Amino acid sequence: MPRYFETFFVADPMTELPEAEARALPSYVVEADTGATRRMEVWLHGELERVVYPDTQPGPEVAELQRTKDARVSTWVTSTVVRDADEDRYTIWYYKPGGELEHRTDYVSTPELTVSTWYDATGKLGGSRERHYNEQGEQVEVIEITPEGRRMIVKL
Amino acid sequence: MTSIRLSRRCVSAALGLVDDKVLRTLTSAQQEDLERLTAMIREDPALVTRLPGRKNVLGALKGCKTNEASELERRLFTQRLTEAGASGKNATRITEALKAGNIDGASANLLTDADLARLKNADDALAQAKGKRDSDATKAADLAAAKTEMDGVTGVSPRTRDEMRAALAHYHGVVDPAFSADPVAALRAKFPKIPPGDMSLLGTLDKDALLALESATEGDVRKVIARLKSNPGSDVGDLLKSFYYKQRKPARKEGEVYEPPTKVGDRVDTALDNLKQVRDRGFPFGFATKADFDKFMVSVKSALAKRSIPNGDVRIHGSALHSTTPGDIDVAVIVDGPTFTKLGDRFKAASGGGKQAKAVVDDMNKGKIASSNFYGANDPLVAHEVSGVGTSLDAQVSIIRAGSEFDLGPYLNK
Numbered sequence: 001m002p003r004y005f006e007t008f009f010v011a012d013p014m015t016e017l018p019e020a021e022a023r024a025l026p027s028y029v030v031e032a033d034t035g036a037t038r039r040m041e042v043w044l045h046g047e048l049e050r051v052v053y054p055d056t057q058p059g060p061e062v063a064e065l066q067r068t069k070d071a072r073v074s075t076w077v078t079s080t081v082v083r084d085a086d087e088d089r090y091t092i093w094y095y096k097p098g099g100e101l102e103h104r105t106d107y108v109s110t111p112e113l114t115v116s117t118w119y120d121a122t123g124k125l126g127g128s129r130e131r132h133y134n135e136q137g138e139q140v141e142v143i144e145i146t147p148e149g150r151r152m153i154v155k156l
Numbered sequence: 157m158t159s160i161r162l163s164r165r166c167v168s169a170a171l172g173l174v175d176d177k178v179l180r181t182l183t184s185a186q187q188e189d190l191e192r193l194t195a196m197i198r199e200d201p202a203l204v205t206r207l208p209g210r211k212n213v214l215g216a217l218k219g220c221k222t223n224e225a226s227e228l229e230r231r232l233f234t235q236r237l238t239e240a241g242a243s244g245k246n247a248t249r250i251t252e253a254l255k256a257g258n259i260d261g262a263s264a265n266l267l268t269d270a271d272l273a274r275l276k277n278a279d280d281a282l283a284q285a286k287g288k289r290d291s292d293a294t295k296a297a298d299l300a301a302a303k304t305e306m307d308g309v310t311g312v313s314p315r316t317r318d319e320m321r322a323a324l325a326h327y328h329g330v331v332d333p334a335f336s337a338d339p340v341a342a343l344r345a346k347f348p349k350i351p352p353g354d355m356s357l358l359g360t361l362d363k364d365a366l367l368a369l370e371s372a373t374e375g376d377v378r379k380v381i382a383r384l385k386s387n388p389g390s391d392v393g394d395l396l397k398s399f400y401y402k403q404r405k406p407a408r409k410e411g412e413v414y415e416p417p418t419k420v421g422d423r424v425d426t427a428l429d430n431l432k433q434v435r436d437r438g439f440p441f442g443f444a445t446k447a448d449f450d451k452f453m454v455s456v457k458s459a460l461a462k463r464s465i466p467n468g469d470v471r472i473h474g475s476a477l478h479s480t481t482p483g484d485i486d487v488a489v490i491v492d493g494p495t496f497t498k499l500g501d502r503f504k505a506a507s508g509g510g511k512q513a514k515a516v517v518d519d520m521n522k523g524k525i526a527s528s529n530f531y532g533a534n535d536p537l538v539a540h541e542v543s544g545v546g547t548s549l550d551a552q553v554s555i556i557r558a559g560s561e562f563d564l565g566p567y568l569n570k
Contacts, residue, residue, distance in 0.1 A: 012510035026498075027505035044505050045498065050532075078508075092508065109509065118536075127536055129528070131512075139515040140409070142528040144540050154528040154539060155484075155552045156519075 005029040008040055008052055011081045011088040011109060037061045039070075052076045058093050058101075066099030073097055086110050111137070170194040173201070175208040182214055189214065195223035203228070206265045211235065229261025230254075240272035246279050249327060253279075256413045257323020259316070267311040278305040278321070282328035287408065289521075290364070290561075299325075299333035306334075326414040329407035331367050339366035347374045354381045364561070365396035368403075371416040379421030383428060394565040395427050395478065396420065401564070427478035431566050440476035440568055442485050448546035455545040456487055456553065459538045463530060465499065465555065466491055471567040476549075478566065487542075487553040488567070496557040500525060506532030523560025527553040 004022035005014040008029045022028035026045060029052075033039035040052040051070040053062050058077050066075050077093040088109045094102045103126060105118040117128040125147045132141040142154040167190050171179065174197070182190070197203050203225045207213055216231035230251050237247040254264055267275070278301075285298035306321040322332035335342045340359050343366075344352070358366060358381065369377060383392050399417040407414035417423070434440050439449035453470065460467040467489065474486030491499065500520035507513040512531065519525040527539040538553045545551075556562045 007505060007513050008508065009510055009513070010508050026501040042505055044502055049502070049505060076508075107509075109511075114509070114511065127540065129537075131515075131528070133511055137511055137514060138518065139511065139529075142526070144528070144537055146540070152540060152543060152550050154526055154537065155486075155554070156526050156528070 003031045005031070005040075008042055008054075010054070010078045010090050010092065010107070037065060039065070048073055050074050050076060052078060054078045055080045063099055066095060071098050075099070166198070167191055167194045170197040173197060173204045175204065178207045178210075178213055181212075182217075185214055185217070189217050192220060192223050193217055193228075196225040196228055199223070200225035202262065206262060211239070226255075226261050229265065233261065233264045236267075236269075237272050237276065240269050240276065242272065242276040242279075246276045249283070250275055250279050250324065253324045253327030253413075254320060256327055257319060259320055259323055263312055263316050263320075266316075267309065271309045271311045274305045274308050275320070275324070278302040278324060279328075281305065282325055282330065282333075285330055286328045299330065299336060303333040303337065326407075326416070329404070329409075329412065329414045331370055331414070331416070335370045336363075336367060339363065339369060343369060343372070343377060347377055350374065350377060350381070354378075357381050357384045360384070361393045362397060364400055365393040368396040368400040368417045368420055371418055372420050376419070376421035380424055383424050387428060391428060391431060391566050392424060395424055397564055398474070399423065401561075430478045430480060434477050434568060438568075440472050440482070440485065441480050442476045442482050442547045442549045450546075452485070452542065452546035452551075455542045456538070456551070459541045459553075460489060463532075463538065465489065465530065465538075466495060469569075471569050473565055473567050474552075477568055482549065484549050485547060485551045487539075487551055488563075489553065489555045490558050490563065491555060492558050496520070496523070496525075496555065499555055503529055503531040522562065523557040524562035525555040530555075 004017050004019050006017055006022070006025065006028060008014065014029070017028070022030070027049070028043055030041045030043065031038065032041045037056065038054055040054055041048055042050040042052060050073055051065075053065070053075065056062065056077060057079060062077055074097055075095045077095070079091040082089040089107065091104060091106050093104045096102055101121045103118050103120050105116050108115045112133055114131040114133075115128060116131075118126045120126050127147055128145045130141075130143045130145070131139055132143075134140050139156065142156065144152040144154060146152070171190065171194065174193075182193075185193075206229065210232050212235055213232065216228055216235060219231050220227045233254075234247045234251045237250055238244070242250065281298045281302040285295045285302070288295040288298070302325065303321065306317060306324075309317045309320070312320070318334065321334060325332045330336070340355065343358065344350075344355050358369075358377075361384075369380070372380070380392065380396070399420060403415055403417050406412045430441070437446065439446045443449040443452065456470055457467040460470070469490040471488045471490060472485065473488050474484075475482035476485050497520065500516060503525065504513050504516040504520075507516055508531070512529075516525070516529050516531065519529050527537045530538060539551050542553070543550045554562070
């Protein structure tokens with residue numbers, strides 16, 4: 001029996017739901033395959049929005065799925081999460097439908113701060129972003145940093 | 157040696173003014189404590205009249221970091237609050253609020269024990285109101301409860317009581333509840349010389365616009381009324397609302413005191429003149445030419461389209477429309493309620509993390525999704541991609557639900 005979740009999270013615990021309850025939501029996640037390459041389908045407003053291959057790396061098996069079974073949707077490959085005290089580190093590779101790499105983003109996340117650094121398909125640094133959170137977990141500041149080092153505060 | 161002898165003489169003279177009962181509580185004081193008290197009495201001789209009856213003067217004195225009488229009085233006041241049943245948090249907040257509101261220690265000293273209990277209750281009610289959205293009905297009840305408590309304060313003059321209520325409310329990041337309950341009535345009472353017919357014009361403004369007038373002078377109010385007569389559209393109200401929101405935003409953070417907008421009359425005048433200039437020439441401040449602005453708008457619409465975000469109603473608002481030196485270019489992508497919800501659902505589904513999903517949900521509840529929360533396609537941010545196109549300023553891009561509090565003009569459409 002496939003498992004259903006409310007939202008896909010890379011490093012945070014996901015809320016598992018009964019199938020009927022999940023399907024009644026605007027979006028939900030179903031763990032469609034649990035084999036060698038796990039597949040998580042993200043459904044949005046009744047349509048398959050994205051497929052996520054969690055806890056893995058880009059490779060031939062994933063590429064094959066991206067070209068065939070999942071060729072019509074965008075896909076994510078998410079790495080395993082490396083945990084050190086309250087810090088999580090992981091990477092997401094973002095792909096267009098058909099399997100062309102759009103970009104890759106490395107995340108370093110603590111309860112107060114998430115820093116994401118993204119690189120284009122050729123590996124060139126695109127920029128980074130700091131998200132600051134208060135004790136209640138509310139996002140209080142976002143700063144975008146260009147490759148040249150210019151800092152831009154995003155109004156929230 | 158001379159200075160020490162002089163200091164001792166000063167200490168002796170100053171302490172001679174202190175009530176005997178108070179002096180008896182200072183028998184274990186160190187020389188430095190007495191010198192500190194002396195310095196305070198020399199700064200504010202009337203302090204000696206306010207010390208009798210106060211408990212633990214020595215303890216408060218020992219806690220002082222400065223030689224200012226006001227610090228000793230704040231410490232004594234905090235002690236009294238605690239004795240009256242206030243928690244440590246209550247006492248700190250109330251003391252800090254009165255300090256921020258420039259309420260002197262002498263006034264606070266006049267409060268009775270029953271007044272202190274009322275102050276504590278008002279503080280509790282305001283603490284509950286802090287952070288709640290205006291649309292939350294319980295916020296109005298909290299504010300009304302705070303006002304009722306403060307109305308019962310009898311130890312100080314009505315004017316000082318009102319100042320204390322406003323100071324406490326501002327410390328909690330909200331407008332004085334006596335003003336927010338009925339701003340027009342409050343302004344009528346404050347400025348009886350303004351003709352009732354003119355005052356009734358203010359009644360055409362939204363409540364949030366009126367809240368910008370909390371600290372307005374009579375001159376400010378007259379200027380706003382004059383502009384309402386010559387600009388019957390929504391511009392005056394929108395500008396006032398933007399002044400209020402701008403002041404309110406930092407006060408949502410813990411420890412930030414709300415400061416009502418000032419010089420509102422002059423600011424409305426200037427802003428409307430600048431707005432006319434923008435509308436006449438067809439492009440906002442921050443751009444050298446209309447061609448530069450057109451280039452910017454093309455890039456915004458293209459960046460939105462790339463991310464499958466509707467770009468049919470993209471507008472400029474904010475300071476670039478009414479300030480000759482704007483800090484940034486504010487872009488509003490206006491969508492209807494169902495579209496807004498669908499976009500929010502999409503961003504949440506692509507957030508990838510618990511905190512990020514919460515940020516999207518918080519934005520959806522506000523009615524405004526910041527470009528940093530356009531998940532799924534947020535590298536780079538839309539704002540980052542279009543910043544610097546046709547302008548040297550940064551751009552801020554937000555999706556706004558039509559009719560929400562953030563659907564705030566004046567606007568320039570393209």
